[in-house]
Amino acid sequence: MALIDKHPELARYLSEFEWFKFLREQTLALSEIPEMQLQVKTIDSLLKMYSRIIDAVENDKPFLASYYCLAPEIYTAMDLPYYMVMQTPFLASSVPYLLQDIDAAEEMGLGNDLCTAIRLAIYYVEANLSPLPTCALNLLYPCDGAPLLHEVLKRNERWRNIPMFAPDPPYYADERSLEYFAGELRRMVKFIEKHTGKKLDLDELKKTLDNSNEMYRLWDEYNQLRRNVPSPHGWGIGGPQCFSQAWVYEAGTLQGVEWFRKLVEIAELNVKNGVGPVPEEKIRLFWFDLLPFGWVFEFLPWLESEWGAVMVMDMFANFPYTMIDTSSEEQMWLGLAKRNLFDSPMVRQARGVADNFANDIKRIVKDYKIDVVIWPGHMGHKDGSATVGIMRETCRDLNVPFIHLGLDLFDKRYSTPDQIKDKISQFFRAMGLG
Amino acid sequence: MLVGGCDVGSATGKAVVMKDGGIISWEIIPSTTKPEVTARTVMNKALEKAGLSSITDLDYIVGTGYGRLKVPFANENISEITCHAKGAQWLLPTVRTVVDIGGQDCKVMSLGENGKVLEFVMNDRCAAGTGRFFEAMARVLDCGLQGLSELSLQGRNPATISSQCSVFAESEVITLVNEGMDLADIVAGLHASIASRLNSMVRKIGLVEDVVLTGGCAKNDGLAKALEDKLGVAVKKLPLDPQIAGAIGAALIAAERVSKRPVKAVPGKEV
Amino acid sequence: MEAKIKSKVFEQFSKASKTLLNPVLRNWKDQGGKIVGYFCSTVPEEVITAAGLVPFRMRATGSTSTEESDAYYSSINCSFPRHCFNLALIGEFKFLDGVICVNSCDHVRRIYDNWKRFVPGIPFIEVMSLPRKTEAAQVAWYRDEINLLKGKLEKHFGVKISNETLRKAIKLHNETRRLQKKLYELRKQEEPPITGAETLAVMVAGTAMPKGQYNEMLRELLNELRGKSGPGGHRARIMLVGGILDDPEYIKVIEDQGGLVVTDSLCFGTRIMWVEVDESLTDPVEALARYYVSERPSCPRFYGEHDNRAKYVIDMCREFKCDGVIGERLMFCDSWLVEHYMLGQDLKAAGIPMLKLDREYITGAVGQLRTRVQAFLETMGR
16 A cells, blocks of 8 residues: 555554444444444544545645644634544554554553553654644643653654644633633644644634534433433443544534434433333443443443443543533633533543542432442553542442442453452442342 | 682572683572572582582682672672673573573563673562462462473463463463363463563563573473564573573673683583 | 761751651741641742741651551552651641642642541641643743742731742752752762762751751851762762652662762752752742743653753763763652653663663662662673
């Protein structure tokens, strides 16, 4: 393939593209279940973005390396495709070469106590396996890993001449912080305009944010439906897909709105019929992190089939959002600052003080009638693992069982699926659940 | 010129006596709880074998290994990293990567042309990939260390051992035995997982041929084969017992101290 | 190479590095003085001094367990905050009148959340928001942060911090920096009169007593050392690079193998004193903001500064004629892991040998450290 020869840095990206095409054609598209058909649409959004990036590389069009929590509606409004240097771990559940890549990262000298997602991203950058963008928006939050990855990126010989901008995160959640971060976002846009030749039209931004607001309104409706007992959906569809539509591939697009409309429709039907992912919902659980994408099929289906344990809520399905006021430019910037810095998943818990670890648990346990709170304890969440005392105390006050597992969301060798199953089974039994 | 090298490890003590650039005797004994006692005992045995009557017959002695600070008769102590590298390359001058598996640690050294260590990486935090681990497995499977090696070579479909920790790996192995899996496949899987770890360590400092194994576990042919499979290159055999590589290196350095110049590589010269 | 310094004042410094509440500090407290602990070298000590309080850099010296803090932290957290928080839980920090935390890293920043909720009795506990970048907008943000801190200290301790008192405090702290730099200059000699371990004791003591007294004592020590030479006998001159290292014993193990530590880039080392706060600016808060965010040698917490940090290490090595660099980091520290990964490549390109070491906050497992350092010195042909 001539493209790979000219652009060897596309190798991994193209493999992922081919893999998801295969998944779509060979498995999901063959199912008639409405949820599966919606999954097809989810993957179509992914494939569309991948195609745009590949096209941009091939035909020298501008594109960005950025992140979900750096106001993706702006990129939609500017008609700029973007990809995440850290995306592979998020998509990991289907990627066949994941363990090889993790080993390669360790061999590079990155040890094994740094977050696997960060190690992988550093490996891809250093091994020239990440597309080289027109310009890069570097993430400096929520955790130490983020600025470190980008320090490596900045120094890398292939990336060092690519223009970069990194919005600086304040540590608090007050008005002053919002103003400060809104200022960083404005500077970010000026930077993107300068290096891509595209301009941000405020009317376009308003339209995009209005679409985005509609998506979020529908998402809220959907989450309300998940409060139902039994919950209309479990781990199979929900958080990760909503997140990928609203934050990653369809931020503020009409297709995104349509997708959410369909999701609400399907969920409403399930609620009407009183059905969910398992014949008998015995345990309603809150998984307070990303799904274990590296080994999701070896663990989550078992939770449902073995224990009737339904993942009613997870970190990325969490809905703390308010609508962005699009009536003035000022309000749009502040709204974007709030959504990306205070509300976006994982960022809202890990970026600043620990309050949201407690607040989110309190709200979710109450709203979703949660029977057990699980802190998966991913090996990369150093700040989260220093918050277990606070989470435990919060759960004690709510009289709800809490378990801290200790695992690697991407590397199943760290704590094997069998070990985790044992741990959870013992816990459920001891708590008299299921 | 008569010199001695004494390698006091956690599991075994080794001593080598060299005369004019060639080995005249060597000995390996199980370690006692007191490194000084181990050192004296193994050195005396080696001297006896060499037909010498006393430690004072030696012009210079270098101590190495985990207990190197407790070799009372040593003129000097040198790290086992330097000694294993030196000894291995004296035995096989084409050596450039040494994988040393000791009683309770394992390390990889990359060498330059004159036995000089360029880089090294050590694992001394956990038992995985060390002599202790193999002993524990031999106990669990009731087959002895030689048995482990043989079984490993017979395995046709090596099991996948996913636990990184040797304690958990032991549980995993017991589970597989109870499930009726073929013992040879289990043991082959164990060796494969250890070889993976060693491979990872080798890659960290870069693989350059020739590669050799030193230390007690080097005599495990199953491990050597598993390592070859992972590295994709041959693991060469040393002409003498690989367990004494450290003591040889120590003796060579002793010789350098006396002659005040580097000892030329006289491959595996045993007098 | 045993500590050869026979000096009463050095004994006091050494004692201060081995304890938390040393005699000088205890004396200050007994006379009604107040002490405010702080958790990162980017907290502007000068503001604390200007408030009439003594700033105390937090350490967990002497901690023997994390039994209590294990309920709040996890096995994948750094041992430094685990030990500090343990001491807080068992009441060892009762001598503090306040604590200032910073979002320095993922492990230490949670001390604020945990201490606030679970350690009763601390009368004043605040957190500061430290930027990740070092550009103008970030200096401005931190200037506001420092002003906010000033206001909070004034309110709680019932004091007024005028620009005049702040300028005086800056002068005093700059004097400390100047004196400490003089101490380091002595180590440029072929046979330095003070070892790395001894120097660390002096530097740690500087964060644990009123600066005025410390400066006097340090002047005395400098007088004693002037014109003196060390015993020599070392195999190599080493630069030590890393984060929170406050235990001279750790450096002693390195030096016992023959690697004399002659300079460093450490939290208790050159990074806090190699550069001074600009006394010429009219606004002292602006001067402090610039100093702490962009002027002082940075640590890997700051993004976009790696090239400068690498240059700092290489230049320092040449200036002090170092034969090699030892980079240490605490287990589970992401910042220094990645920094050493990059620095290793930079040093290789510059032809400077580097050894990377992992450690725990409380120095143990000396055998392993000894072996690695010895092997490193041997590979350098020394």
